[in-house]
Amino acid sequence: MKHARLQPALIGEHPSMVALRQLIARVARSRANTVLIYGETGTGKGLAARMLHALSDRAGAEFMDINCAAIPAELLESELFGHERGAFTGAVSKKEGLIEAANGGTVFLDEVRELDHVMQAKILTLLDTRRFRRVGAVSPIDVDVRFIAATNKVLLGEVKAGRFRDDLYYRLQVIAINIPPLRERGDDIFLIAEHCLAKYNEHHGSRMRHLDDDVRAVFRSYQWPGNVRELENLLERICLLEDGERVRIEHLPARILREVGRAPAAEAAAATALPERGFHAATRAYQASLVTQALARAGGNLAAAAKTLGLTRHALRHQMAKLGIAGAGSD
Template sequence: MANYGNELVGTSPAVEALRRLVERIGGSPTRTVLIYGETGVGKGLVARMIHQMSSRANRDFVDINCAALPANLMESELFGHEKGAFTGAIDRKMGLVEAADHGSVFLDEIRELDLTLQAKLLTLLDTQQFRRVGAVKPVKVDVRFIAATNKVLLSEVTSGRFREDLYYRLQVVAVNLPALRERGEDVLTLARHFIARFNKTYGRTMRGLTPETEQIFLRYAWPGNVRELENLLERIFILEDEDMILPRHLPDRILRSVSGQSDPIAAAPLMRSEDYHVATDSFQRAMIGQAMSQANGNPQEAAKALGLSRHALRHQMIKLGLLKS
């Protein structure tokens, strides 16, 4: 999670709209929320905000990384186990889902969850019940599940790596987090926020960015998003002594990236036709995936947003392997 406090920092229209959406979701009774966003945009932060704005705020918020453990250990971690359920199970263990009763569970990197566990999660979402490993009787819980992914889940469904029924069950309410490069001058607001925080942490009096550095920050694409910005500034606090952040304090990769933006076509190597088609297909998949997400899986609405007929969208999805004919 991008560690910039317990609220969204920024004044861009994208962030203002996101604040309103998070507040609306937090106050609703929905039991499932799906958060989309690139690595480092703050999906964990938004999940915690949804919890804090809900009637569950005084109960536990349990953060689970679905990629952290292999499937056999993850099942016990999620649902717990009975004594003697397997070798080494010398006592009954409460799982994280049970520990979050009347609170919220955040399932980060939901795409990485094993298909067998996806089926058990679907049953839990539908019934609000689960069985500990080795148990006979089910345990009933009242939990809100907030899942997050940096993948286009519809593509994962098509490839067989994610259950279609679970996808639609989670997709009841979808939140799309904007990338930092889409947030305009929020990058400077965030930089000032981090500088103030690191001044306290490191006992410094850093005054901020020079105008030249500000221009670089505004032009850079920030592929690692808020997390990349935060880590960069902390590195500068550790390694540099000046009271302003200068262009020479920035990594070469950032300076090269920005200097190459004046004429990216000329600077690029000659592209082969197969490269062009691969890149085009990849872009179209991403656009369709985003449109479907924003339309909560409704093909009619997604087609309208893309300026296509429903028939044309279906044809394109079949062509790109996103839908079976």
């Protein structure tokens, strides 16, 4: 399976990702009608569900992606099961539900733990009988779908807390797939980063192709609470806002640098100055660092550096003279 055919979240050569892709392929070809996917936010649970569908003999039918947390509880039953005309106020015509529309295909229940107990019971009945009723209907409808549920919480803990039905949990838990967090995937982070840079270069017309060595060190040390999604968003922002062909450490957010013990240059300069010379020296060092960084990014262009700092060119020149920073640059 080549990386080019995969989305970023499923790219990787770490043993855990190789095993994950093998498991997805095996489950996809099986007759299993329920699959439960675990994974932290941003690991790619939805992509794994789509891969399960695409590799199965159901690929020619619909894949219905349903975010259980995004649909109000009072509307969810009608969305899933449909309704008959006159079933409730506003039901002016018969409506086919998402499950019926997915007949022969796959229904993906993302954040399944957000279902209330009433809907949990209805889903359990559907899984057991393979039939359901539209809201306001008398006759049941038979349906053949594979249900894939996903959660970023350990469902057994939700069961013990009384928030999730134990019978539905065991019905969904027949086959469980765990997606590892990015921080546990070693050098896969660099394969994903390269893939993302190539994608965003093509999409945005940028030229970022490489990660500096100190950036690679930060990427390996950072915990990535938002996982692959966080990495993708960071690299897209850099491709949009920064110039050049290399991702440099100054392109990274200060919060990431602080978390891995690499304080931004301005903060480091101020911290160094403070114990020895006090508040005013620290402030001066901080200001000098800001001006120097802005000038470097602007290639010495005063107008561009001033705009970055929110100053006029005259004010920037005044600050440079006060701070002892040489070079008028070009306007």
